Structures are given as C-alpha cells and as structure tokens.
Amino acid sequence: MSTPALPSGAKYRIVAVADSDSYLKFACATLDGLGPEWEREVLLVRSPIQPTLEQVTAATAGTFCAGRATKVITASGLRTALAGADVVLAAATGPVVEEIYLHASTLSPRPALVSGLPGVAFPATKKALRYRALGDAFITHSHAESRAFSDQIEELGQPQRILVSRLPFLSSPGQPVQDETKLQRVVFAPQAKVPVEKDERIAILQALAGLARRSGFTVRVKLRAWAGEPQTHLEQYPFDELWHELVNSHAVAGHELEFCTGSMAEQLTPGTAMVTVSSTAALEALDAGLPVLILSDFGVSDEMLNKVFDGSGLLGTLADLKAGRFFQPEQSWLRDNYFHKQDVPLGHVLAIYAGWARAGKLGVDRDRLAASRKRRLRIRLRTLLPGPALKAIRWARKLQSDQANQRMQADQTAHQLPA
Template sequence: MTAGTLARLRVVGIADTDSYVKWAAALLASFDAGEWEVELLVLDTPVVVSDPQLRAALAGSGLERVSRVSYETLRERLAEKRPDAVLVAARGPLVRVVARLAAALVPRPVIVSGLPGISTPATRKALVYRTQCDLFVLHSRREVREFDALARSRGFSQRFALTRLPFAADRRAAGSHPARTGTDLVFAAQAIVPREREDRLRIARLLVRSAEAQPSRRVVLKLRASAGEHQTHAEHDALTELVESLGPVPPNLVFSTEPMSAALETAEGLVTVSSTAAIEAVARGIPVIALDTFGVSRRLINEVFVDSGLFGSEEDVVARRLRHPSSAWLRDNYFHDPADDDLTMLLGDLIARRREGRLAPKAPLARPGGRLRDAWERKLVLGDRDRTIGGAAAKVIGMPLRAVVRGLQRVRTLVRHRTGMIGAA
C-alpha cells in the first residue's frame, strides 16, 4: 500500500546535531504535504545544535513545525502526538537509545533511521546501532547495494529505502555545466577528515596559497560551527586557528558559518576531502575538486569518489582546475533516476501494516547486561541530560567496569603484539 491510499500519515523526526538536523528537516519537508503530516523535535543532548546552527540547518528546508525537547519529556511528547512513524536522525548510539524508547510506545510507531550524507563504505556499526529500526534510509544505488550485501553477510535483518539526498535540490543541473557567475572557491571543512594535526595544517597552508594566487577572488572556508558550538563529530585542531597561526590572513580568505546553500550561491567551485557538500555542489552543476593529497581510504571517507573524475591535487586547487563528475558515476552515486526512489512507498506500506495491527515487533540486538546495559548506554549519549535513577546507577557501576574492560583490552593487545614479535624472531 502506498502513502496516497491512506489518510494523512504522521511522521515525527528526532535529531540533535547539526548534520542530522539538516538532513531530517530536508527529508521531512520533501514529503508531499497533502499526504504527510511532519514535524521535527530537536532533542537536547550534550552536542545539540545551538540556535544559530539550528537556523542554518533549517535554511531552505521549508519545514515549519520544529521544537526543542528534553529526553525526560520525549516519551510523553511522542505519546501525545501518536505518530505513525518516528524518524530517528542521530548518531548510532543515540539511535539505539531513542529506538528503544519508541519501540515501547503502544501502539508502537514505525521506526526509521538513516545516514545524512556519504555512507560509503557500509559499516557494521551503522547496522548494529539501527537493528531495532524498521527502515534504513540511504541515498544512492551503490549505498543500498553495499549495505544490503553487508547485512546479508553478517546475518542482519534490515530493510533499506532509497531516496535522493533531500538537500541536493537542484538535481536537473547535475551532469550539466551551466554558466556561472560565482567567483568564490569554497572549501568545505570537516571535523575529523583529515584527523592528524599536520594534515590539517597542510590544508591551512593550501587555503592561504589559494588566496594569495588570486587576490581578486575569495577563498571561503565554510565552517560547520562557530567557536564553542558542537558538531556531529568533535573537532580538534580547528582550521581557523591553524590558518591564523600561519601569520596575517589574506584579506580574500574568509571564514563563513552561513548555510552551505548560501555559500554555493557565489561559488565558482567547491573543494573538499570528502564532505557531502560535494554532492550539493554537483546537484547545482558546480565543479568540484575532491582533494587526494592524503590518499584514498575508508578512514578519509573518500572512496566513493573513485572513478568520478573529481580527484585533484593541491596544485589543481591553487590553479582552480575544477572538474565535473562522469555520467556513469552520477547514476550510481546520488543522482539515480528519481523513479528508483522507494522511501515513501516502503514507509507507507509499513504504516498501513501498523494501522492494521500487522507491524511485527523488531527486537534490539541481544547484548549482555539487561536493563543496566540499557541505562549505561543512555547515560553515555545523554550525559548530564539523563537525570534518571537508572542513569546515575549505571554511571556508578559502569565507569569503573568500563575502565577494567578497557584495561583488559589493552593487555590483550599488548600480549598479542609481543607474541607476534616473538614468533617473528
């Protein structure tokens, strides 16, 4: 059964960090307003978006119903709203906690989760954390193929849904080379790619070189957060600080926290190591350089660009030798035929089953520890936002136990290392 054959379908999204709020808002807003009733709850966690980040994440989405909520009141809010489906848009550990809460509602909603950007290569952790979700949203045929193969090989029962990245809106431009008047070279910063300080310092030097090479044109370092704000991933060695450590900043090298959509309005091209911003740029017909200075690997999250034609060197960046992706790569990566999208169809079918009382329960991954383990996991992701007695008990018991377990793991690693050295000798 499709969404169109049912009464209005009610979906409540739950998100906390900048990238997940942006993704959830754009995804919910893409649903047909005549068939779907959608809203977003911004969950208070230690890394929740600030008000400026929230405004930037919502910019251009068109989503109107957005409010903040604490974990203490989340169950009550969901019970009041009685959603047909809950979209849990968050980092894996938080997905597991919120999915457990949603699964306890009566009647339980369909539980949906997903990843907010480039999700290649598929990872076991992403599957483990989303075991209790009925539907896992992905954004390219390649991602669906890789996650499905991984799930089958590891024995996970998971259904995957395909839909275009919701904030890659100007899809008709993908694969075309429209005339552009923008002159900015936009660099999409990432918190953990690359991770090492020396590599990040190398990027800082590249930004300065690029600005000095063409003083009449801006180089824009597009940031995900201002100083003191949280991101989905904790950032060390901020690029702004590294740039400033090199000496006077060229006047045409600017730092920006405006929405990516706004930054691309004046862009001649975009440079990144592996940011999803590359997909946003391609969707607008803006040329891209995927910087290959640090290699190509799972850790850099840039294997997806193999065979795209987008990889380029530092010299290419300085000279602004920007490039467009190949048509074959586009079809398999984020720019498939919209007719292939099946998210609303699959979600509508699951909601129909729920309304008919036929939605089968989906158990979480079995793990030792029972309720204490659940409380410990909740405490880890919510920190001081978890004020429950169970959370306090889990902290008292779990912290020392965690230290012991980690100590044992280090000992085992050391023993294996030394045993290997003896064997080699």
C-alpha cells in the same frame, strides 16, 4: 506497490528526532519532501552535541521548519513525544537512535522505525546498523550505498529493509546541468574528522591563501561550527583556530580568506567552485552544476572518508588547488552515486509502513530488544545528563583540544632548539 488509502482529510503522522546540526538538516529536508498527506514534526533530543541557535537556523533553512522554534526534549520525554506517530525517523547518531527506538518500541500500536545517515554514508559499517537493529528500514542515498549496507545487513542477519532514496537536499531531478558562469569564488568545506594531522590542515589553508593571492578569487572557508561549538564529530584542529595561528605567526597576511558559518546552499551560487577532502557539501555543489575538487594528497580510503569519490573524476591535489583547477564529474559515477533517478518517492514507501503501523502489524523482536537494552547505559549517559553536566562535557572537549594544540606547539618548539 500501492499506498494505503486514507480517509478524506486524514493524514499520516511522522516525527523526526535529531541530535546534531547535520542530522537536523537531514531530518528537516527529508520531511520537507513528503507530500500533503503527512503531518510532520521535528524534535531535538538534548545531548552534548545539541546544535546552537545559529546552527539550527542554518540546518532548517529552506524547509518547512525555517523560522520555527525547534522543540528540545530530554530522552525521558521521548515516549510521550512519539505517542501517536505512525512513523518515527531517528535522525541521530547511533546510540541516540537506539534510545529513540527503545522508547518507541514500548508504544502500542508501535510506529514504524526508520533511520538514515545525513550525508555520504561510506564506509558502511556493522556498528552503525547494530545501533539501528530495532528499526524496520534504513534509508540509503545511492545504489552504491544500498549494495554496501545490504551486504552488512545480510552478514548481521537483521531483518531490516534497505531503502534507496535521494539525499533530500539535492534538488536536481537526475544528473545536474553544468554551470557555465565564469569562476569568481572558491568555497572550502572542512570535514571535522579528516585530515587528521595539524600540518595537513595548515597545508590546505596555505594553498587556499595562495590561490586567493594569485587568482583574485574570493576564497571562503564555510565552517559547520566555530571552534568550540558542538558538532556531530569532535574537531581536534578547527580551521578557524589554525588560521589565527598562521596570521599571528605572519605566515599569511590574514586578508586572503573569509570564514563563515550558516547554510551551505547560500554559498553555492553560480560562478563558485567547491573544494573539500571529504564532505557531503561536494554533492550539493555538484547538484548546483558547480565544479569540484576532492583533495587526494592525504589519501583516498575509507579512513579518509573519501573512497566514494574514487572514479568520480573529481580527485585532485593541492597543486590543482593552487592553480585553480576544478573538475566536473564522470556521468557513470553520478548514476551510481547520489544522482540516480528516483522512481518511487520516499513518502510513498513510508506511507506503506505507516499503514502497517496503524493496523498494528509491526511487532517487536525480543532478542534484538534485549541486545539493545544491554547498551542502554552508554545511551543514557549521552542523552539523560542534566544541563550543567552537558556544559561540562562540552568544556572538557574544548579543553582537550586546546591541550592537544599546546602539546603540539611545545613539541615543535623543542625540535627548533639547538642541540
């Protein structure tokens, strides 16, 4: 596979469009790994999950985007923003990817359309691929992911290529080297969607607090966002809110845990262990050679978003957490899941697509285009609302969460009343 030759001094142009903090991190890190033959730009499309300034700072840390203002555009400005791109990386949630692709498909010559998910992509779903049906390529980050999405693509009959790359924020060239520093800190990485139940989340906080009291370790909860701030997924019971409830009810003293946001990389220093139910942060910890605990008390399944860790050697329980037991991964699991050797750099493959785009070899499938347009109303509701409406949506999401918490507390109070 040879890279198309460029005239002396010429560069390919790639534009990435993100809509949330996790996708922005993925976009910046992916483009950061491309070679000097690329002119790179990262944009944010305005949406209800648009990251805050603090989240943008964390997502861009350590990349060429750090310290730069990330341009925010509306969906109506996508066509203009993408004009002249050889490759468009749609680093966004499914409906927004489809909107990006629809605008890019009207350009002549049409740029190559590429997308991917920002972390662990299991379970592989047809829904995710349908939103990306206009794309030329879909980036996976492990051999296991590649097999799973290839099966889905085949069933859908979409002529989209499945690429295998490395998660761009993993820096080890292959299998990581184990950190031998004495354990001093424990970092918990929450996942917005799991576990679902409030009492399950409280159990995690209590186990973390118990570990802090018994071990003397610094125990930190590294949040992706503070309660009420936008995230890729709505979090019904934010951990910082639950902690305040525990403190106010005197279930904990309050000093046991530290809470923070910002860059995950800053937390993963030598002498640290990672605990999570399901988070890509576990892979970042493994990349740094740190021990990890994947909590299995609430199930190991596609629904819990942690089935990928089955066979990893990392699964444990709240009892392990309380006892300070953390694990190193099975080597065979690492090879199949995210820590494979990258033989062909992603930039090399994207350059081939860029060459095809410049040569006008990338057409538009009319049937797939028509199917995508049928979903346009939902996409537009997500990306074309005026600023006040977006604020109203965010406020409504926060209100919904507060009301759910109040109902839960009312139910608990009712159960405690004498018959």
